[in-house]
């Protein structure tokens with residue numbers, strides 16, 4: 019069975035069909051790319067998958083279990099993590115605390131321990147700190163652990179968002195234009211990191227990008243979205259040579 | 271990391287011991303006249319009110335204007351318990367007072383829950399207006415109920431928490447500040463702050479927003495209720511009019527001046543703004559003017575390079591580090 023199966027997904031905003039008849043099937047372990055020009059509806063697809071919006075039409079299943087109608091927090095617990103195109107960090111909290119917040123549902127202790135800070139609190143907090151630091155190390159963010167998230171440079175904020183999403187232990191990770199605003203060096207480094215985390219954490223990744231070349235270099239499978247509908251799907255080679263895709267991109 | 275947190279503990283312990291010693295010396299040495307001894311309990315009460323309001327306004331990021339409402343629920347509940355159980359010697363005084371504190375807090379928390387569930391779906395200005403209305407409604411209800419003795423209020427409440435029992439008051443105040451400080455340095459505290467910083471992101475990592483909003487509201491109401499109980503047993507009489515929106519705004523001013531989300535700031539601002547009006551008493555017609563000038567000065571200091579400079583200073587930074 020596929021990990022994620024989306025059939026005939028659709029949503030309209032006051033007459034505008036932002037996403038219409040969208041299908042996607044992602045197998046466990048894939049690195050999948052969702053591309054398309056600006057305004058095509060890519061971010062809206064992510065918002066539908068994560069319960070930010072409720073679809074007007076269609077079905078979404080993760081490992082056979084329905085996700086439609088569940089709220090974002092519940093969908094996170096079912097194993098979907100995400101980042102945002104316009105960065106959404108917890109700006110007034112430290113880098114370490116950003117990640118520790120994401121461990122909330124994985125390492126727990128009682129309400130009483132929250133107030134009393136006894137041995138259980140100390141043990142579990144240490145466990146959370148260790149786990150968070152391990153994730154931060156992957157992104158070379160451990161040296162910034164005590165920095166406020168809003169004081170990080172832009173490129174590192176993007177990385178922290180990925181680190182935070184990873185901390186929820188997702189099976190499927192959704193990355194919305196993770197390289198936006200990065201220079202070519204940073205981008206190349208980020209793509210290496212993305213490959214690395216897929217191996218290390220055995221997760222499936224769906225990645226949005228509007229830079230075609232970048233996606234083609236890293237993804238094994240692509241879906242192209244245009245005006246809310248699927249234009250083409252296939253391997254990068256197939257998709258990049260598809261006349262419809264070429265027209266859509268040249269006509270942009 | 272471990273070292274700083276140990277140093278933090280010592281720092282807190284030192285501050286607590288020194289403050290207690292100072293209060294003891296001032297009182298036992300008869301260094302304070304009546305005007306100032308009567309301020310000791312109000313200082314503690316205002317610290318508790320400010321720190322508990324900061325939980326909702328500073329850490330959760332929701333503006334509420336009904337904090338005095340929770341205080342009054344606690345005050346009346348506690349006072350009725352000691353009038354009916356303590357004064358009539360059904361229970362020994364310490365037991366009656368302990369029960370009053372607990373029930374005052376719990377009753378306020380219950381109301382926090384009852385109004386929190388519907389109200390916290392509102393955003394920003396709407397929440398402020400509805401909580402303001404809540405405070406006024408509580409006042410009117412107390413004003414018209416028989417058990418609270420209406421507009422005449424309650425009197426001859428046993429003075430379990432006046433300045434002669436300052437140790438008890440001091441301990442309860444310290445426990446409140448520690449409880450909220452600890453909460454903010456826990457998983458629940460992080461969940462609460464994450465909602466303030468970005469609610470959409472918080473949901474995306476599995477934080478249930480309405481759950482933690484209500485939780486913060488309930489805890490905040492509980493401690494405001496306990497503060498109300500201390501208030502009632504300090505002055506010995508209660509009138510509904512004491513707990514109007516002016517009181518709510520007074521607490522909010524303390525929180526804003528001390529710094530949103532800074533517990534230490536709330537404590538310091540509560541002390542200054544409780545003592546200040548008394549200090550200015552001699553200056554009569556200049557009083558409001560001086561009060562305003564101090565408020566503005568504190569506000570400027572809060573946003574100034576001087577404070578930033580202090581915070582950059584190594585020793586100060588270490589002290590402030592674990593402050594949530």
Ligand SMILES: Nc1ncnc2c1ncn2[C@@H]1O[C@H](COP(=O)(O)OP(=O)(O)O)[C@@H](O)[C@H]1O
Nearest residue numbers: 031034036054055056057058059060061062063
């Ligand atoms: N909440 C919303 N309300 C109204 N229109 C929206 C909303 N979200 C997205 N849209 C519209 O849907 C279309 C697709 O947007 P989006 O998914 O952000 O595109 P992409 O991420 O591919 O650049 C755009 O025309 C956008 O204006």
Ligand SMILES: [Mg+2]
Nearest residue numbers: 060061062103
């Ligand atoms: Mg987008």
